[in-house]
Amino acid sequence: MNILDTLRNLAMESGFAAFFVTDGGWKNLVMIIIAFVLLYLGIAKKFEPLLLCGIAFGCLLTNLSYFVGMGENALYHPELWTAFLDEASPYYHSYGHIMSNAGLLDFFYIGVKAGIYPSLIFLGVGAMTDFGPLIANPKSFLLGASAQLGVFFAFFGAVLLGFSGPEAASTGIIGGADGPTAIFLTTKLAPQLLGPIAIAAYSYMALIPLIQPPIMKLMTTEEMRKVEMVQSREVSKKEKILFPIIVATFVILLLPSTAPLIGCLMLGNLFRECGVTERLSDTAQNALMNIVTIFLSTSVGATMVAQNFLNLKTAGIILLGLIAFAISTVGGLLGGIIMYKTSGGKINPLIGSAGVSAVPMAARVSQDVGKKYNKSNYLLMHAMGPNVAGVIGSAIAAGFLLSVFGG
């Protein structure tokens, strides 16, 4: 055994050498720096840390272990998933091929690919959400719908930028400001864009307190912002139990493609409200939610392979994502202004911006901006109505796009 040859082989097989000897190895270095930046944003700046830390670390692990032509020790293998999606490949839709060649993060990613994690996250979100403010004031639903404007605006913008239909649909859904919905739709329509879309969605959700207030000030008058709303009526237990059953039945019948998301969201909410499944509700809200978040975030981060991520399309997605968020805010505020006018000034239009989903961040922004102009104004509970309506609205928008482009 030649010690020098052994040492040389070890050095050449190391990731340090791979940065320089493999095709595009330098791109891995760039992605590792991006992962560090995302970790910094998650930990130091607290940008959606529960998701961003996992996404950033998944990105780090993938780019430390996968280099073009040196995939044997990789935790995630993009070529396996390319073959999985290629109709001409003998491994088209073959989970067996994935399982027999997979790295750890490939196994995790199966849950994303099969649409399991986003649906389970929705189960937890449903168990955590009090739909009382929405039931008390069903008109809030309309604000949740009008705030989906950014989804379709960004979809159109993406087509103008040369994205294919499914890619444009996945990019547009960032405007729904709902991470699991964006991941669910992108996995179905344009899995190669999952990394940048998830990063854009979660980053902009964290930046809502910076993105929304200037638009809110621009679109409303001081008089509008000062409006105090009367407290909502009391919602009975029976109404709260019936709500998830009615919504699931109605929305799934209307758009069957929304079944995984709406079904799980409403099942979680039924666990919360029915009063006889406290243990299940508690598990869905805490243990299950946390476990799934770990798998979802690391596997989404794993898709940020240098060769797929560092391109102009990613820049386009980041730009369109911001536009989508801004236009969705505009849509929600327009809805709020219309309701302000039609109600004779009884509805504060600031609650409209909460229709962009991003629970509860957007509702808190409505509260903060309202309070700034009227110290005795408490909009939080009123804004929670459009906020949770936005979750349902973005799921319907995703269902529509899936039924059109998921063919």
Add this chain to the structure above:
Amino acid sequence: MSDLVNISVGNAALTAVLGYAVVFFGIVLLCGVIALSGKILSSKKQPAAVSEPTARMAGRPAPGSAGELKLYDTDPRDAAMIMAIVADTLGKPLNELRFISIREVKEDEV
């Protein structure tokens, strides 16, 4: 199918408008169904509430109580402030906390 993959600008505009309309259609119908079910359920509740003696109403939650939170002798503004303070002190988002009731503690109860 390839028409949808390589979608034209005209088709994209049509899809966007149609999609927004579908979201509104679904939500408007849902809003109507929820409002209707709320009216039916609250109309069933009303007669019992009217027949209760006023004296027994004193210890009941304020008529404006929203959701599950019951307010006893507490102004809604004070309640909102208390909830905000609790959330801030605990460092938890408000939607992760569950307030059951807020009751003013009278001096003679202390």
